Amino acid sequence: MRNALASEALLLRRRLAPFVVGCTWIVLVVGFGFGVPYIVYATLDPAKTADRAALLEMLLPSAAHTTAVGSYPMFGGAIMLILGVLVTGAEYRWGTWPARLAQGPGRAQVVIAKVLVGAAAVVVIAAAALAASMVTSAVIASVEGRPLTWPAVSAVAASLGVAVFISVAWLSLGAALGVIFRGVGTALAVGLVWTLGLENALSGLAGVVPALEPVRVILLGPTSGSLVAALGVPSLSEGGAVGVAAYVSGPVACAVLLAYTAAGIAVATVLIRRRDIT
Template sequence: MTGRPAARGETRAVPTALGGLLASARAELLRLRKWPAVWVLATVWLLLNLTFAYLFNYVAYATGSSGFSNEGVAPEALLPELLPAAIPSVLTGGMPMFGGAIMFILGALAAGSGFGWGTWKTVLTQGPGRLSAFGGTLAAVGVAVVAVVAATVALDFAASTLIAVVEGQSIVWPELGALAESVGGGLLIFGMWAAAGVLVGVLTRSPALAVGLGLVWSLVIENLLRGVGNLLSGVEYVTNVLPGTAAGSVAGALGAGAEGDPDGAPGVLTVLDGGPATLLVAAYLVVFAAVAALLMRRRDVV
């Protein structure tokens, strides 16, 4: 009437798997938090964002001079982009290329370092199951991405508010909907590149090689392929769906200046519309993470 009592393995299987995932995530978060390289990467990105989005343009505005950062734009036209209301369009400007490369390095280091240090061998033979252990790494990298994006938003608010106060401008906060879209786009862009770094780190089993390959791909190869695609129509169909093109199109759809515009940012594109670009970036993120998990489950890590 009450049915067969559940076997011990049946009642404990799901809690054990979930517990292993949570324990692995906590351990990976502790490792990332204590790792100086992670703090260096986050600091480098925040400094790049502050310098190229605000510092150079503010110096050009304040001095009335022109330089590489505002070529073709009158200095007085720079001020509106430096105020809080412009944060949704400014936030993702550097993410597709420079920020994406840094997140790729973060993912590659998080996944690839365990092979060189021998920690993956220890964890996968003595710790939780492979999927739980690797899922914890993915979760920790995701938390790091969220933290970096949140720090970027906070820094942009602080910098733009300070400029508004110094210049005697009224402080107009950005629309909540536009800000939420920009933050979501930033999370997708950074998450995709971080997942790509994790995948290449697992494929190469070497953080140094993974970092090198990621930088060459994101900073060199995709740009070369897009240049060839402008000359050969057949290649253009491929370049239009590359990860960098999708990420750049998301930033472009959010209002960041496209590469080639007078105030455009490197890596920001308008090749794809916002909807298709967002779906493509999300698909890349899921595929990169799933393939990396499949490889970790099936490959020998010795």
């Protein structure tokens, strides 16, 4: 297993995909989590003092960690799903599975190593996005003449942990889709259409059709939003991020995300072991 991890880590470092995905996510968090809201704040009618104050409060260092993690349920998860698809699906695109598996170790070890190394990349990306958010919030505070009041270390750690937890679940789903569809294109199409389209439609219908309410418990997007809401991040109706809402409790959300992670790894492993790669 150690050799598998070392080889997969080297492979991921040599590929451009994790760097592109990571940089893209950092830009999205800073741009849409802080840049766009600050532009809205700057252009709001000065007479709307309460609205401007509430919006600015979310952009200051004391709330930067919650603002950053609030981006994950709707957009961050989809970005990490893309990374997961690229981790496994790219091997089909380049035709490198046969050579990779012929050299050992076993097929199951290779798949698990890919997911673990992908999870390590997710930790780095999430930490970098959080750091960029903190720096951006400090710049905003300086421009507005506000004091640099930083959140507690435990709160920042909890925010990072939730971001990583959500991201790994989406990464595992993407890795499974890459193996199921034997490539990148179809896996990305199916994954993004389901998570960004159908899940949102089902979640919206569940709000008006009581019979569909239990469906939210097993949907990855609403579950991710529930875990973020458990941190105290405001929902969209409260002026917070899109996709954040307490549909289920924090422990239930954790259980569902763990189930997605385990199922993604299991499906990818079983298919790789049973299929003829060539």
